Amino acid sequence: MEKKRGKLYWVILYLAIAATVVLFLFPVVYLFMTSFKSRLDIYVMPPKFIFVPTVQAWIDAFTKKPLFLYFFNSTVVAFGTTVISLVFGTLAAYALARFKIKGEKDISFFILSIRMFPPIAASIPIFLFMKRFALLDTRFCLIIAYTVFNLPFVVWMMREFILAIPLEIEEAALVDGLTRMQAFRKILLPLLRPSLVAVAIFCIIFSWSEFLFSFLLTQTAAKTMPVSISEFITWREVTWEQVSAAGTALIVPVLIFSFLVQKYLVRGLSLGAVKE
Amino acid sequence: MNALTEERYLPWALLAPTLIIILLIAIFPLLYNLFLSMHFWNMTRPELGMRFIWFKNFQSLFTSSIFWGSFTRTVIFTIVAVGIEMCLGFALALLFNREFKGKSVVFPIILIPMITTPIVVGLIWRYMYNGEFGFVSWILQVLGADIHAVLSNPATALPAVIFVDVWHWTPFVFLLSFARLTALPKDPYEAAEIDGASSWQIFKWITFPMMKSVLLVALLLRTMDAFKIFDEIFIMTQGGPGDATEMLSLEIYRETFRYFNMGKGSAEAIVMLIVIIIISRIYLKIFQKQEAVVEK
Numbered sequence: 001m002e003k004k005r006g007k008l009y010w011v012i013l014y015l016a017i018a019a020t021v022v023l024f025l026f027p028v029v030y031l032f033m034t035s036f037k038s039r040l041d042i043y044v045m046p047p048k049f050i051f052v053p054t055v056q057a058w059i060d061a062f063t064k065k066p067l068f069l070y071f072f073n074s075t076v077v078a079f080g081t082t083v084i085s086l087v088f089g090t091l092a093a094y095a096l097a098r099f100k101i102k103g104e105k106d107i108s109f110f111i112l113s114i115r116m117f118p119p120i121a122a123s124i125p126i127f128l129f130m131k132r133f134a135l136l137d138t139r140f141c142l143i144i145a146y147t148v149f150n151l152p153f154v155v156w157m158m159r160e161f162i163l164a165i166p167l168e169i170e171e172a173a174l175v176d177g178l179t180r181m182q183a184f185r186k187i188l189l190p191l192l193r194p195s196l197v198a199v200a201i202f203c204i205i206f207s208w209s210e211f212l213f214s215f216l217l218t219q220t221a222a223k224t225m226p227v228s229i230s231e232f233i234t235w236r237e238v239t240w241e242q243v244s245a246a247g248t249a250l251i252v253p254v255l256i257f258s259f260l261v262q263k264y265l266v267r268g269l270s271l272g273a274v275k276e
Numbered sequence: 277m278n279a280l281t282e283e284r285y286l287p288w289a290l291l292a293p294t295l296i297i298i299l300l301i302a303i304f305p306l307l308y309n310l311f312l313s314m315h316f317w318n319m320t321r322p323e324l325g326m327r328f329i330w331f332k333n334f335q336s337l338f339t340s341s342i343f344w345g346s347f348t349r350t351v352i353f354t355i356v357a358v359g360i361e362m363c364l365g366f367a368l369a370l371l372f373n374r375e376f377k378g379k380s381v382v383f384p385i386i387l388i389p390m391i392t393t394p395i396v397v398g399l400i401w402r403y404m405y406n407g408e409f410g411f412v413s414w415i416l417q418v419l420g421a422d423i424h425a426v427l428s429n430p431a432t433a434l435p436a437v438i439f440v441d442v443w444h445w446t447p448f449v450f451l452l453s454f455a456r457l458t459a460l461p462k463d464p465y466e467a468a469e470i471d472g473a474s475s476w477q478i479f480k481w482i483t484f485p486m487m488k489s490v491l492l493v494a495l496l497l498r499t500m501d502a503f504k505i506f507d508e509i510f511i512m513t514q515g516g517p518g519d520a521t522e523m524l525s526l527e528i529y530r531e532t533f534r535y536f537n538m539g540k541g542s543a544e545a546i547v548m549l550i551v552i553i554i555i556s557r558i559y560l561k562i563f564q565k566q567e568a569v570v571e572k
């Protein structure tokens with residue numbers, strides 16, 4: 001259905017696309033640029049686009065605040081959460097996808113509904129709970145809290161991926177005398193490897209970006225990167241160049257990881273409701 | 277192990293860790309929330325203790341103008357922001373659903389806002405909106421608008437925050453719509469072409485009906501998320517100036533973690549939860565029905 005298009009069509013099309021790109025890309029680029037500005041180049045009107053880049057802001061941000069510790073915390077929490085939710089979630093997904101269970105549909109949707117929970121509503125009891133067991137300000141309590149919000153995602157995604165694998169492969173193995181768990185480990189898991197990687201990356205991104213729980217449940221020792229960014233902003237002043245450096249450091253890994261799972265973004269973000 | 281017992285008990289053993297964690301960290305808190313919402317408990321006044329007061333917390337909520345203020349503000353924010361995101365995102369997907377040069381480069385760029393950590397989104401825009409040296413303020417100045425510091429003006433703060441949400445999440449609607457658009461079957465279009473249908477007729481009778489389900493999914497997911505927005509607004513305005521951008525989740529935060537009115541905060545959380553449950557019930561209903569339909 002290729003139609004002959006006039007010149008005007010192309011001009012308008014490319015203008016619209018260029019405008020979209022600028023609108024969506026510019027703010028992030030601007031943050032990145034700001035992190036290489038000196039303080040003098042920031043506090044001017046009109047904003048400067050040509051300036052002598054300096055890494056002073058990066059040095060300041062990482063030396064004046066224990067950002068390395070927060071980075072480390074973020075990493076530990078992200079990986080801890082990912083491992084736990086991936087192990088438990090995949091087992092549950094296997095059960096839901098491959099066994100006849102009474103009320104299987106209800107269980108699936110019960111698990112999914114947890115995802116819709118507003119975190120702020122859950123935060124009050126979780127805060128009191130963690131306080132009661134002296135778990136506040138530990139990485140462990142963050143891992144537990146994030147796991148709950150990641151599990152529904154993992155279960156749903158892995159269920160989808162398992163369902164996509166033909167049952168016959170496993171059945172053949174079962175006939176050969178393997179137990180269910182052996183079939184799972186030896187046949188299914190190797191086939192699921194790429195899916196597991198994709199789901200893991202999603203979990204890492206979610207935990208890496210989470211703010212509210214970390215803000216409420218940690219004070220100093222277990223603080224994560226997003227919370228540290230909120231603390232650059234005080235009523236007295238905002239050190240824009242430093243917070244831009246910290247912000248850039250926070251989103252660069254996310255952008256890289258997202259790029260790796262680009263293929264799965266649609267499915268992942270709609271919880272499997274939309275398949276390509 | 278006997279194969280039959282394995283078939284019967286193994287799935288439950290596999291499900292157990294997940295269900296236990298969910299019960300412990302999600303369902304138990306929910307019940308405890310319900311319990312708290314019927315109590316008076318101010319953690320800064322321990323001498324007053326914790327008293328069971330039936331529905332007094334809810335009563336005082338429903339007669340409080342602060343609560344209704346933040347509730348209606350959240351509803352307005354959600355409707356306006358999600359409405360714009362839906363229209364823009366879908367329009368953008370339609371724009372993208374044609375051949376042009378550089379598509380593969382432009383596509384991932386458009387997804388960047390959606391992937392950016394919410395806290396950083398708030399940070400970026402707080403900086404852009406800054407009255408003294410912010411980029412947006414400069415643009416407004418150049419355009420001759422007499423507005424400074426958009427976020428510190430009660431009249432412009434809410435629209436500014438809505439704009440940020442639109443910036444952040446339009447790519448999400450775009451992504452879902454676009455994914456579906458490219459997967460649409462070709463035959464109906466060929467048939468319409470032969471019948472000499474106009475582009476508007478093709479859109480109205482072929483494209484839109486086939487896109488309905490995916491748009492509904494996007495709409496409901498966005499509605500739920502917009503309704504519980506916290507991070508971006510917390511960074512940009514903390515609900516201010518005054519209460520111009522105070523959303524329900526920020527109100528709950530203030531009540532519990534600033535004033536330590538655990539009972540009242542829990543009551544607000546319950547109200548929020550009920551609203552979300554209503555939206556998510558609709559979502560799950562449609563989802564259960566559509567699950568087979570949305571597939572290619």
